[in-house]
Amino acid sequence: MSKVPRIAVIGSANVDLTTFSDKFPRPGETIFGQRFDLGFGGKGANQAVAARLCGAEVVMIAKVGNDLFGEATIKNFKAQGIDTAHVGIVEGVSSGVAPIFVEPGGQNRILVVKGANDTLRPADIDAAAKTLKTADAMVLQFEIPLETIYYAVEFANKNKIRCIVNPAPAQPANLEALRTADYFIPNESEAETITGLPVHSVEEAKLCAAALLQKGFARVILTLGSRGSLLAAPESAEVFAPFAVTPLDTTGAGDAFIGSFAVFLGEGLPEREALTRANLYAGLSTMQVGTQKSFPTRARFETEWQNRRAAR
Numbered sequence: 001m002s003k004v005p006r007i008a009v010i011g012s013a014n015v016d017l018t019t020f021s022d023k024f025p026r027p028g029e030t031i032f033g034q035r036f037d038l039g040f041g042g043k044g045a046n047q048a049v050a051a052r053l054c055g056a057e058v059v060m061i062a063k064v065g066n067d068l069f070g071e072a073t074i075k076n077f078k079a080q081g082i083d084t085a086h087v088g089i090v091e092g093v094s095s096g097v098a099p100i101f102v103e104p105g106g107q108n109r110i111l112v113v114k115g116a117n118d119t120l121r122p123a124d125i126d127a128a129a130k131t132l133k134t135a136d137a138m139v140l141q142f143e144i145p146l147e148t149i150y151y152a153v154e155f156a157n158k159n160k161i162r163c164i165v166n167p168a169p170a171q172p173a174n175l176e177a178l179r180t181a182d183y184f185i186p187n188e189s190e191a192e193t194i195t196g197l198p199v200h201s202v203e204e205a206k207l208c209a210a211a212l213l214q215k216g217f218a219r220v221i222l223t224l225g226s227r228g229s230l231l232a233a234p235e236s237a238e239v240f241a242p243f244a245v246t247p248l249d250t251t252g253a254g255d256a257f258i259g260s261f262a263v264f265l266g267e268g269l270p271e272r273e274a275l276t277r278a279n280l281y282a283g284l285s286t287m288q289v290g291t292q293k294s295f296p297t298r299a300r301f302e303t304e305w306q307n308r309r310a311a312r
């Protein structure tokens with residue numbers, strides 16, 4: 001029986017309003033979309049739910065607005081068995097929301113209104129310090145204020161907690177303040193924004209990862225969508241092939257990768273296996289519509305893992 005890891009996610013919670021359409025309106029134009037889906041999202045919340053579905057104990061540090069979405073978000077965390085003692089309700093600001101547009105083939109475009117997520121402060125890390133110190137891993141994304149992320153990374157470093165930073169959505173950041181993170185995990189476009197280097201091929205991905213390592217990160221993982229993922233460390237760079245899937249909706253696949261990777265590592269699996277498993281977990285999430293609701297349970301994941309691993 002493997003260890004049950006304790007994962008602390010410090011990050012955003014949104015409600016996702018997803019429209020599926022084969023065309024998008026031009027300015028001043030009204031057109032019909034094909035389908036709509038309302039669901040729980042936010043990069044932090046998604047990673048928390050993925051970690052929980054994979055079997056971890058999960059604590060969420062987040063802020064929601066005092067509105068219908070905020071209340072529903074907290075209910076959703078509780079229903080999933082996620083500790084909400086450090087999910088605060090803020091007056092006078094909306095909960096985070098994300099209108100999402102999905103093309104046939106699963107590609108998405110996401111607009112995030114951060115709302116209450118933008119009020120998560122370093123003081124909230126201090127308020128949760130006792131709980132955070134019991135975590136095996138701390139997971140952070142970029143939908144909360146950067147000052148809070150820098151503070152949390154320093155907290156993790158001081159307290160020797162494994163720290164995973166997912167710089168999503170990408171924005172200029174002080175990499176010096178993040179470099180003690182154990183893993184820095186951008187996707188292609190995030191890596192491009194952060195480094196200013198193009199990532200259109202695996203070779204370019206390797207150069208980009210090398211530039212991030214130069215900034216002082218110990219390990220960089222670039223998630224490359226249908227090309228799998230790249231693990232780069234000062235001594236090596238290795239591409240992990242994706243598993244074959246037919247995607248319906250890729251929204252949240254990166255979050256599925258991060259949340260599950262934190263759990264597989266926390267269970268003590270070797271890094272390469274943890275990463276290969278996370279590739280599959282993320283791939284499976286693209287086969288269903290929606291964000292959190294597309295994430296497989298651990299039982300379903302294990303069935304797929306046994307079948308697909310044998311076939312490789």
Ligand code: RIB
Nearest residue numbers: 014041042043098252291
């Ligand atoms: O990564 C997908 C997520 O990005 C969505 O759930 C949306 O809320 C945005 O945060």
